[in-house]
Amino acid sequence: MHPHTPRRHLLRTSLRLSAVLPFAAACALALTGCPDDGGDDGGNPPPAATKALVVGHRGASALRPEHTLEAYRKAVEDGADIIEPDLVSTKDGVLVARHENEISGTTNVSTVARFADRKTTKTIDGVELTGWFTEDFTLDELKELRARERIPQFRPANTQYDDKFEVPTLAEVIALAKKLSAETGRTIHLYPETKHPTYFQSIGLAMEDRLIAELKKDAFTASTATVYIQSFEVANLKELRAKLGTSQPNWKLVQLMEEGNRQPYDFVKAGDPRTYSDLMTEAGMKEIATYANGVGPYKLSIINVDSAGNFQEPSTLVRNAHAANLVVFPYTFRPENNFLPAPLKAEGAASTRSEEGAIKEIHAYLKAGIDGFFTDDPAVGRKAVESYKP
Numbered sequence: 001m002h003p004h005t006p007r008r009h010l011l012r013t014s015l016r017l018s019a020v021l022p023f024a025a026a027c028a029l030a031l032t033g034c035p036d037d038g039g040d041d042g043g044n045p046p047p048a049a050t051k052a053l054v055v056g057h058r059g060a061s062a063l064r065p066e067h068t069l070e071a072y073r074k075a076v077e078d079g080a081d082i083i084e085p086d087l088v089s090t091k092d093g094v095l096v097a098r099h100e101n102e103i104s105g106t107t108n109v110s111t112v113a114r115f116a117d118r119k120t121t122k123t124i125d126g127v128e129l130t131g132w133f134t135e136d137f138t139l140d141e142l143k144e145l146r147a148r149e150r151i152p153q154f155r156p157a158n159t160q161y162d163d164k165f166e167v168p169t170l171a172e173v174i175a176l177a178k179k180l181s182a183e184t185g186r187t188i189h190l191y192p193e194t195k196h197p198t199y200f201q202s203i204g205l206a207m208e209d210r211l212i213a214e215l216k217k218d219a220f221t222a223s224t225a226t227v228y229i230q231s232f233e234v235a236n237l238k239e240l241r242a243k244l245g246t247s248q249p250n251w252k253l254v255q256l257m258e259e260g261n262r263q264p265y266d267f268v269k270a271g272d273p274r275t276y277s278d279l280m281t282e283a284g285m286k287e288i289a290t291y292a293n294g295v296g297p298y299k300l301s302i303i304n305v306d307s308a309g310n311f312q313e314p315s316t317l318v319r320n321a322h323a324a325n326l327v328v329f330p331y332t333f334r335p336e337n338n339f340l341p342a343p344l345k346a347e348g349a350a351s352t353r354s355e356e357g358a359i360k361e362i363h364a365y366l367k368a369g370i371d372g373f374f375t376d377d378p379a380v381g382r383k384a385v386e387s388y389k390p
Helices: 007-016 069-077 113-118 156-161 170-184 197-202 208-217 219-224 235-244 265-270 282-288 317-323 355-367 378-387
Strands: 053-057 082-084 086-089 095-097 120-124 127-131 227-231 251-257 294-297 372-375
Touching (some): 053 069, 208 219, 235 265, 355 372, 372 378
Antiparallel strands (some): 120 127
16 A cells, blocks of 8 residues: 555545454555565564544543533544544443543532432442442433533633533434534544443443444444444453454454553453553564554653653654554643643643644654544644644
C-alpha cells in the first residue's frame, strides 16, 4: 500500500478487511500499511499513518460532562472521527456509558434521598472504594440520575451543564453515532471499553456477550462502522477473539496499557508477574498481535518528559507495535494547563486552556508515528492533525 493513500479512503475500505489471526497475515487495519516481504525476518515496519484519527475521549469531555449524548454530539461537531463510550453494567445487565461503575463523582446520586441507602464500600480491582455503584441500580433507576462534571476544579465552565443530561446506554450511543453519520455524511466510528471485566464477571454481570449482542443488533455497528473494542485486561480480549474469530471484520480489538510498571488486573488475579512494560516489548507486541489489532498506551510510554517537562526521545513502543502490524492510539491529550508539561502551559491557573500547547504536544506524537489518539477536546485534536507537517 502506498504510504500517501488518503486517510479517509483507508478508513472506509482497509478497516473492513478481514482480521484474520495473526493480524499481520491479512494486513487488516491497513492504516499503517503492510510489512514488506521481509516481514518479521528483518523487513522494515510499515510506515506511520498519513493522517491520524481523532477519538473523542468520553466525548468532548473538555467542553461537556463526560459520557453524555451531548458530549458525544459535541465531539462529532468538533471533528472527531470516533467516539469512545466506556462501558459498565447496571443491576439488570444493561451496558451504560460511565468511566467507572462508582458514580458519585459523575452523577447527582449523592443528592437523591431515596438512593441514600445504596451507598456502600466495595473492592474494585484491588482498590477499596466507597460510593454508589451502577451494578446496584436498575436501568430505570439510573435514568433518574443526571450527569455532573467530574473535575470541576479544572473545567469550571462545564458545571453549567450539571444535572441536565442523562446517563446513556450503549444502544443510545450507537443510535446517536448512526444519526450523526447520516447528518454529517461521514461514518462516525465507535471505540467502546469494557471496564473492570474481571470484577463484573465475578458478580455475574460479564459484559462481553452483552456487548457482542448489542453491537450486532444494529446494522450500523454490525457491518458499517468500525468498532474498536478496548480493555486494560488481556483475558477478556482473548475471549472476545475466540468468540468472534474472523466473523466481524469491522470490529478491531485493542489492548490498552497503563504505565509500564503496572499490571493488567487479570494478570494480578492469575499470579502472572508480567507488567505492561513486558507487553510493550517487541515480543510482547507479537503476542498481542495474535488476538488484537492495536494498542492504546499511556502517552508517556511513547514520549516521556524530564523533570522540567521537556520531551525526551521517543521509546521503541510505536516501532515495536508497527512491526507487529498493530495500530497505536495513545491517551489522553487535554488542553488545560493541569495536564500539559510545563513548557506548553499558558499563563494562568491549572484550569486555563492552552490550545497552542496542546497542539504542539499532539504534533510531537504525530511525529513519533501514532495512528490516532484520544483527546478530551476533538476541536483541538482536529486542528493539530490538519496543521501537522511531517
